[in-house]
Structures are given as C-alpha cells and as structure tokens.
Amino acid sequence: MATLLRDTVSFSKQFNDAFPTIVFSAALCTFPAAISYLFLAYYGNAHKSEKPSTLPVPAVESWIPWIGKSVQLMRDPLTFIVESRRKYGPLFEMTTWGSKLIVATDPGMLMSLEHQCKDLNPSTSRVDAFRALTGIHNSERMTEVMGTRIMPVSSKILSPSGTLKSGLMETFNERLMYNFDVLTAELKANGPKTMRLSDFISYHLFCASTNSLFGPTFPFDSYPHYAVISSSIQILHSPMANWPFVARKARRARQGMIDALIKYTEDWWHNGGQIEGVSQLVGQSLIIMKEENLSIEEAAGSLLISLWGALFNVSAMTYWLTAQLLVDEKIYTNLREEAVDKHYMEAPLLESAALETLRTGSVPPPTRSVDADAEIVVDGKRYFFEKGSRIISEMSGYHYNPDVYADPHSFKSERFFDESLPRPKPFGEGHHFCRGMHLAKLEIKSFISHTLKHFSLKVVGSKELPKLKRAGLIPDVLGSDNITLEISLRD
Ligand code: HEM
Incomplete structure (x- = not known):
C-alpha cells in the first residue's frame, strides 16, 4: 500500500x-x-493546489554507492554536520552503509516530526542498544516495559521539583564525600597521586550515582566491570561483539555486572521486604518489573540500562568540563575560588561553565526509524520520508552555528552570563526528551565543586584536549582520554 x-x-x-x-x-x-x-x-x-507535491529531503552528494559519506560522519561528525548543514540546510539525507539516514539539525525539528508522524519509532535503536549493553538477546520485552511502565514513573520522580524532593542528590553527595574522605586520607599518607583523568571521574561518579540510585547495599566492587564495559562499548555495539577473541573481556565484564545486579536484587526479588536505602526510582521500577513478569536477569539488565543512562553522559560531560579547566589556568583558578565560597547550586560561573560544557560536549544523537512512508512538513515544505530510513537529531549543527553562538569552537566559561543566549539542547526533545536533565546538571556541578574544594589538580605531560573516538555515532569520551592527572590535597 x-x-x-x-x-x-x-x-x-x-x-x-x-x-x-x-x-x-x-x-x-x-x-x-x-x-x-x-x-x-x-x-x-486544481489537483496541484489541493495537494502540494512532496520534495525529496536534500541529499548529501557522494560518488561512492552504499558507503556514501559514512566514513566522514563517523570520523568527524562535528565538521561533517556543520558543513553539510551550511550546504544543504537544517534537514538533509545521506547514505550510510546502504541505508538512508536523515539528519535533523535544528531544535524543535524532532519534536515536530514526532507530532506529525506516529510512525517514527525509537524502539529499534533502543532494542539494539539494550542488547549490546546487557547481552540479553530478546531485549524487546525490557524495552517495552521500560518505555510504557517505567518511563511515566521516572518522569514524575525526575521532574525539577521531584528531583529536589527525591533525595537523590543527598545520597549522591554523601557517597562522594565518603570517597573524597578516603582519598584525602590516602593523599595525606602517601602524597600526590597520578592517574588518568577518566579513571578519577568515572570511579567517583560510579560510586556516587549507584549509591543515590541503589543505596548502600549496592556492590560497589563491581566498578572494574563497569569500567571495562565503558571502555569497550564500541565493541559491544558492533558485529565484533560475537567474535570470541575480540569481545571476550567485554562480554565477561557485562556478565559480571549483570551478576552483581542479580545479587543486589535477589533477596528482595524472592523474599520481598525492603532494600536498604534504595531510591524511589529504582524501588518502583523493580516493583513494576516484577508485576510485568520479567525474569530476574531481565530485571538486572534493565537496572544496568538505567544505570548506564544515568551515568554515561554525566561522566562524559564531567570529563569534558574538567579537561577544559585543566588546560586553561584561568578557568581553573576562577572556578576554584568560586567553589570555596559558593554552594554548587548558587555558583554563577560554574552554572555558565556547565552550560558551555553541555553546548560543546558530545552526546549520542536520539535516533528514530521511519516505520511507514510519510509526508512531513518541515519549515513549510512537505518532504517525503521513505519507510526504512533512520532519523537522527544532531544538535552540534546548532550548537556550533556562529549565528547563534559567536566563536562557537572556543570554550568560554563565562559565555552564559549572557542570559539572552539560547540554552544548549543536548537533552533531546519530543516524546523522549531526557527525564534526568535536572539531576544531571546538579551532579556535574556538585562533582566539580567538591573536587575543586578538596583537591589541587595538575596535568602531567601534554595539555592537549583529546581527539574524540566514536562507536558509530556514540562518542567514546572516556575511551579517548589522554590526560594524566596529578592530584594532591588543596592547601
Ligand atoms: C548530561 C547528562 C545527560 C544527557 C546529555 C542526556 C541526554 C539524553 C538524551 C539526548 C535523551 C533522548 C534520547 C532519545 O530521544 O532517544 C535522553 C533520554 C533519557 N534520559 Fe538522559 N541524559 C543525561 C543524563 C540523564 C540522567 C542523569 C538520567 C537519570 C537519572 C537520565 C534519564 C533519561 C531517561 C529516563 C531518558 C529516556 C526518556 C524516554 O525514552 O522517554 N538522563 N537523555
């Protein structure tokens, strides 16, 4: 038809x-x-005026069939998107590995497409992502339960007022302080310590986030598994995931993480009662999963997905902000001074620097598949979207548009002192916008503020910002780390 x-x-x-x-x-x-x-x-x-004919979405020219411009997109999406947007406008289409990819680069576009067309489906890409992360082959059921039952609960708990009432930040900060006390004792005993910047950020954020979501009975010693998954996500997302020698370590780590989450849930799952200190978010999600007859493995897989969703982008953005302040003495000094006398929720420079981080940092773009041929109006023009195409909403074209943000490639920590400047849009939009955006911003700011209050940070060796690696379109920020950090106690 x-x-x-x-x-x-x-x-x-x-x-x-x-x-x-x-x-x-x-x-x-x-x-x-x-x-x-x-x-x-x-x-x-008469026929023409009744029904305007559709336009094809402007296509990126390429003389290589099937591959198209895939390599440029994967290698350096930022340059590719910014240049294509300049050449073809805010909506364009390209061929990647034989299939059509439509790139929407302006805020509001994905939301408008979703409002006009019920056949834009987020599930296909999610099912794949859930399978990669959990190793559970039949991940459709988990995807459905999370989308239809858990999401409405999360939306409520993670709303701006819900976030403040939820106690999530209190338990996040509690564990962060505990970890920093342990590190302080270690530095007092042994003097300054060197480590990769990504290890510092990833470990402490893992402990703080898991404590806030799961409570103190969470097996924090599962961190090494999380770290391996985090640095090999590109393998798990690729066909290499099934190659025994290449993916063995990543698959073992993934199973280790699922086993740890099963252990965490097991007693409650079989015997009921209470999990000590569990957040309302995780507690209610578990009840729903049980009602929906998920297996305990699927429940553990779903918890891993939630943890990943809550941690991956926060770690990447926190890394990006810390890297910027480490390579720029002025930002470091100013934020450090502010951290002493201002609470992280009321620190204007930190707020502006965090927004600049959200503008310049990379996030995996929201993806939808087009499940049926559709005609959709964009900017007053009616376009034809072919069944089977995929749409990504990629905001870097907007975030790096010099008409919106002057000198867009420079990281300016004070840029958002200008309140008239549009706020960055890394949190998606439409039906599936990020429910954790308020929590995420608080966590990033708390982490930076507490770190600068307690410690002195210095780069050892090269002060160059890392070149970003990617797993398909997923930025591997932590895996691209090239910064060695020397950490000591703040005088
Ligand atoms: C800087 C940090 C974060 C960024 C950049 C970010 C970004 C995003 C984006 C772009 C989406 C939309 C995906 C889509 O449309 O397919 C999304 C969805 C979501 N995010 Fe975040 N996120 C962050 C942190 C968090 C945190 C901390 C939580 C929870 C604790 C969270 C929970 C969610 C949820 C539940 C959704 C799914 C909404 C749905 O499918 O309806 N996010 N996030």
Whole structure:
C-alpha cells in the first residue's frame, strides 16, 4: 500500500511535468482533444493546489554507492554536520552503509516530526542498544516495559521539583564525600597521586550515582566491570561483539555486572521486604518489573540500562568540563575560588561553565526509524520520508552555528552570563526528551565543586584536549582520554 502510494505520487508528478507536451500533440489532431486539454489542465491545476507535491529531503552528494559519506560522519561528525548543514540546510539525507539516514539539525525539528508522524519509532535503536549493553538477546520485552511502565514513573520522580524532593542528590553527595574522605586520607599518607583523568571521574561518579540510585547495599566492587564495559562499548555495539577473541573481556565484564545486579536484587526479588536505602526510582521500577513478569536477569539488565543512562553522559560531560579547566589556568583558578565560597547550586560561573560544557560536549544523537512512508512538513515544505530510513537529531549543527553562538569552537566559561543566549539542547526533545536533565546538571556541578574544594589538580605531560573516538555515532569520551592527572590535597 505504501509503495503503491509512493508510485502514484511519483507517476502523478511525472504526468504533470510531461502534461503540456502530451496535450499539445493531441490538440493538433482533434477538437475533442482540445476540450480534453481544457478539462485536464483545470483538473491538473486544481489537483496541484489541493495537494502540494512532496520534495525529496536534500541529499548529501557522494560518488561512492552504499558507503556514501559514512566514513566522514563517523570520523568527524562535528565538521561533517556543520558543513553539510551550511550546504544543504537544517534537514538533509545521506547514505550510510546502504541505508538512508536523515539528519535533523535544528531544535524543535524532532519534536515536530514526532507530532506529525506516529510512525517514527525509537524502539529499534533502543532494542539494539539494550542488547549490546546487557547481552540479553530478546531485549524487546525490557524495552517495552521500560518505555510504557517505567518511563511515566521516572518522569514524575525526575521532574525539577521531584528531583529536589527525591533525595537523590543527598545520597549522591554523601557517597562522594565518603570517597573524597578516603582519598584525602590516602593523599595525606602517601602524597600526590597520578592517574588518568577518566579513571578519577568515572570511579567517583560510579560510586556516587549507584549509591543515590541503589543505596548502600549496592556492590560497589563491581566498578572494574563497569569500567571495562565503558571502555569497550564500541565493541559491544558492533558485529565484533560475537567474535570470541575480540569481545571476550567485554562480554565477561557485562556478565559480571549483570551478576552483581542479580545479587543486589535477589533477596528482595524472592523474599520481598525492603532494600536498604534504595531510591524511589529504582524501588518502583523493580516493583513494576516484577508485576510485568520479567525474569530476574531481565530485571538486572534493565537496572544496568538505567544505570548506564544515568551515568554515561554525566561522566562524559564531567570529563569534558574538567579537561577544559585543566588546560586553561584561568578557568581553573576562577572556578576554584568560586567553589570555596559558593554552594554548587548558587555558583554563577560554574552554572555558565556547565552550560558551555553541555553546548560543546558530545552526546549520542536520539535516533528514530521511519516505520511507514510519510509526508512531513518541515519549515513549510512537505518532504517525503521513505519507510526504512533512520532519523537522527544532531544538535552540534546548532550548537556550533556562529549565528547563534559567536566563536562557537572556543570554550568560554563565562559565555552564559549572557542570559539572552539560547540554552544548549543536548537533552533531546519530543516524546523522549531526557527525564534526568535536572539531576544531571546538579551532579556535574556538585562533582566539580567538591573536587575543586578538596583537591589541587595538575596535568602531567601534554595539555592537549583529546581527539574524540566514536562507536558509530556514540562518542567514546572516556575511551579517548589522554590526560594524566596529578592530584594532591588543596592547601
Ligand atoms: C548530561 C547528562 C545527560 C544527557 C546529555 C542526556 C541526554 C539524553 C538524551 C539526548 C535523551 C533522548 C534520547 C532519545 O530521544 O532517544 C535522553 C533520554 C533519557 N534520559 Fe538522559 N541524559 C543525561 C543524563 C540523564 C540522567 C542523569 C538520567 C537519570 C537519572 C537520565 C534519564 C533519561 C531517561 C529516563 C531518558 C529516556 C526518556 C524516554 O525514552 O522517554 N538522563 N537523555
């Protein structure tokens, strides 16, 4: 049916184009043909004004079939998106590995597409991502339960007022302080310590986030598994995930993490009662999973997905902000001074620097698949979206648009002192916008503020910002780390 519709649309367009020639020949032959010309000309025009013909989405030119510009997109999405947007406009299409990818680069576009078309589906890419992360092959059921039952609960708990009431930040900070006390004792005993910046950030954020979500009975010693998954996510997301020698370590770590989460849940799952200190978010999610008859493995997998969702982007953004302040003495000094006398929720420079981080940092773009041929209006033009295409909403074209943000490639910690400047949009939009955005911003700011209050940080060796690696379109910020940090106690 959909193909028939498309063929009909394309035939009617060809017919309209060729129409004058056809009718001119007929009119030469007979008078009735002239009558038919008048009739058809009227009908053709009336038809045209009733239903404007669709435009194809502007396509990125490439002379390599099947691969198209995939390599450029994967290697350096920022340059590719910014340049393509300049050349083709805010909506363009390209071929990647044989399939069509439509890139929407302006805020509001994904939301408008979703409002107009019910056949844009987030599930296909999620099912794949859930499978990669958990190793559970049949991840459709987990995806459905999370989307239909757990999401409404999360939306409520993670709303701005819900976040403040939830106690999530208190338990996050509690564990962060505990970890920093342990580190302080270690530095007092042994002097300064060197480590990779990503290890410092990832470990302490892991402990603080898991404590806030799962409570103190969470097996914090599972961190090494999380660290391996985090640094090999590109393998788990690729066909290499099934290659025994390449993926063995990553798959073991993934199973280790699932086993740890099963152990954490087991007693409650089989015997009921209470999990000590568990957040309302995780507590209610577990009750729903049980009601929906998920297995304990699926429940553990779903918890891992939630943890990943809550931690991955926060760690990446926190890394990016810390890296910026480590390579720029002025930002470091100013934020450090502010951290002493201002609470992280009321620190204007930290707020602005965090927004600048959200503008310049990379996030995996929201992805939708087009489940049926559709005609969708964008900026007053009606476009044809072919079934089977994928759409990504990639905000870097907007975040690096010099008409919106002057000198967009420079990291300016004070940029957002200008309140008239549009706020960055890394949290998605439409039906599936990020529910954790308020919590995320608080966590990033708390981490930076407490770190600067307690410790002195110094880069050992090169002060160059890392070149970002990617797993497909997923930025591997921590895996790209090239900064060695020397940490000591703040005088
Ligand atoms: C800087 C940190 C974060 C960034 C940049 C970020 C970004 C995003 C984006 C772009 C989406 C939309 C995905 C889509 O449309 O397919 C999303 C969805 C979501 N995020 Fe975040 N996120 C962050 C932190 C968090 C945190 C801390 C939590 C929870 C504790 C969270 C919970 C969620 C949830 C539940 C969704 C799914 C909404 C749905 O499917 O309806 N996020 N996030």
